[in-house]
Amino acid sequence: MTNHVSRRRFIRISAAVAGLAVVPFASHAAEAGPDLVEWRGTLLGAVATIKLHHRDRREAERLIAVAITEARRLERLFSLYLADSALVTLNRTGVLVEPAPEFVDILSLSQHFAGLTGGRFDPTVQPLWTLYADHFARADADPNGPPQQAVREVLARVGYERLAISRDRIVMPRGTTITLNGIAQGYVTDRIVDLLRSQGVQQSLVDMGEARAIGTRPDGQPWEVAIDDPELAGRTAAMLPIVDRAVSTSGAYGFRFDSQGRFNHLFDPHSGGCAQRYRSVTTVAGNAAAADALSTAFSLMPESEIRDLLPRSEIERVHLIDAAGLTIDLVATG
DSSP states (O other), X not given: OOOOOOOXXXXXXXXXXXXXXXXXXXXXXXXXXXXXXXXXXXETTEEEEEEEEOSOHHHHHHHXXXXXXXXXXXXXXXXXXXXXXXXXHHHHHSEEESOOHHHHHHHHHHHHHHHHTTTXXXXXXXXXXXXXXXXXXXXXXXXXXXXXXXXXXXXXXXOGGGOEEOSSEEEOOTTOOOOOTTTHHHHHHHHHHHHHHHTTOOSEEEESSSEEEESOOTTSOOEEEEEEOTTSTTOEEEEEEXXXXXXXXXXXXXXXXXXXXXXXXOBOTTTSOBOOSXXXXXXXXXXXXXXXXXXXXXXXXOHHHHHHHGGGSSEEEEEEEETTSOEEEEEOOO
């Protein structure tokens, strides 16, 4: 059984600028303001947007079209849900010969973040997803989750050290499968930001499942990211001003296997269990790949370990909402 999961985050982006209209890409409404062009679609199972400020509307539309073409190319590498993607091919065969440079890059980044977090971030947790999905797909599923013996057997196939990565070939043992859902959206966001900057874009907000700002809004003010409390609809837990920064939020709310919400998509590669420590974890960093991967890893780590890791990570700020609904802000120092 294959489930198409959206890891849609509880982040709302404020792009409001006095006097400017937010209009769909390719819309030519006469009343629309010329300075802000917006594209909205889906990518890697999540809602994706680009808000681009540009004096030349036609050029803005061209740039967005180029950006989306690149994003779709990367999606064909990283998606679990496209039958001919590079990722699906690797999971099916256990080997990928002459992989695309971006595929090598994202797996190398994944290995880096896995090592940094003591394996809390691990791209090889896909067998756990399959175990839980198959278990809860049964009509008579035990509400306490899969048997511990089954979990232990699956954990024997999990471990980022099992991947052999080179520019020529990627190899992994039989039974090991990977997911890039904890980093791919951030990686694609970074690539689109780099592309737009190379074309001279100075003010934009890119969200390919993770949000990253280029510069400020045209009025000189920061972009504002509102973090919603996933347990209290309509309540804003915090507002984060960002300039040239990326923001990512992870939480158990993204997908739950059971109606009680005890089992979710954030797997602990050590125990085979699921994250329960926080309602949400939000990270702010200079790039979206780091924010994405480490918001996932921090979901499994106690506050003290997150605090100790911050000076060695690329994360500048962490906003936690714990299981009781209390907020905790951690800021990197040094």
